[in-house]
Ligand SMILES: Nc1ncnc2c1ncn2[C@@H]1O[C@H](COP(=O)(O)OP(=O)(O)OP(=O)(O)O)[C@@H](O)[C@H]1O
């Protein structure tokens with residue numbers, strides 16, 4: 001079974017404004033609301049590819065009620081913990097001449113809420129996959145992913161971590177199966193900007209040396225590189241298409257990669273399915289559909305990407 005954990009689910013309010021002007025009244029020309037948060041996006045794309053998963057995490061307030069309702073329509077099961085104080089976030093994704101985001105804080109998660117999550121995670125078994133994705137609310141310590149992984153150590157659960165900075169650095173020694181920083185997040189972990197592919201690969205290798213089995217670095221429109229568990233390097237260019245909304249492209253890549261790996265055990269194929277999945281989401285208003293993913297996979301298999 002695959003489980004995803006989203007500590008801080010959100011309603012993503014995705015809007016477009018013509019030439020957004022700071023300090024003025026701006027009016028939207030397009031608006032959509034999606035249930036989001038990184039783990040939920042991973043579960044949604046897995047469902048589109050026919051892989052069942054259960055989304056875990058915390059919800060609160062009227063926004064939390066809407067998230068619980070909305071995920072039912074996305075085709076995967078959820079087992080969220082309802083938190084008493086605060087509300088689930090509304091994250092604003094503004095598309096104009098540039099793309100900007102305002103991500104909220106999220107509810108006030110108490111130690112007993114975290115304990116309730118641990119109780120659910122204690123049921124995971126050999127062969128299960130756990131995806132830990134996204135930021136955590138301020139009230140939760142930044143060692144939480146590390147604590148979860150320590151608790152599950154030795155149980156034969158493959159763990160994927162898609163998070164930034166300390167959340168990610170803290171888990172490397174616990175040998176996650178896969179991590180997926182983007183090139184900027186990878187640079188931030190070393191306090192530098194990584195400009196060339198060689199620099200990106202060199203720093204991805206360092207994260208592998210620190211314990212991650214597979215390091216997948218996504219680079220938005222520039223594609224992705226993977227240092228796989230044997231240390232082999234795979235490069236993949238992007239699919240061709242018109243970008244509509246890149247929110248969730250990285251999560252879709254994680255889901256597609258996982259689906260590809262679980263199906264074949266082949267990292268080259270996993271990277272292709274991940275890329276097609278990231279592209280399908282970038283070229284759609286929401287999370288990419290199976291039909292679009294398969295069309296883009298066909299494109300990559302024909303020409304290896306751009
Ligand atoms: N503009 C684009 N054109 C084509 N493919 C794209 C584009 N943006 C993203 N993708 C695909 O999605 C993958 C992941 O994108 P990206 O590097 O933006 O992830 P991310 O930064 O984690 O995204 P997010 O946080 O928005 O989910 C890329 O490697 C690529 O395959």
Ligand SMILES: O=P(O)(O)OC[C@@]1(O)O[C@H](CO)[C@@H](O)[C@@H]1O
Nearest residue numbers: 010036037038091103134135248
């Ligand atoms: O604030 P976090 O948890 O880092 O990211 C949250 C978020 O930006 O990530 C998803 C896209 O990857 C969105 O659905 C969601 O709003």
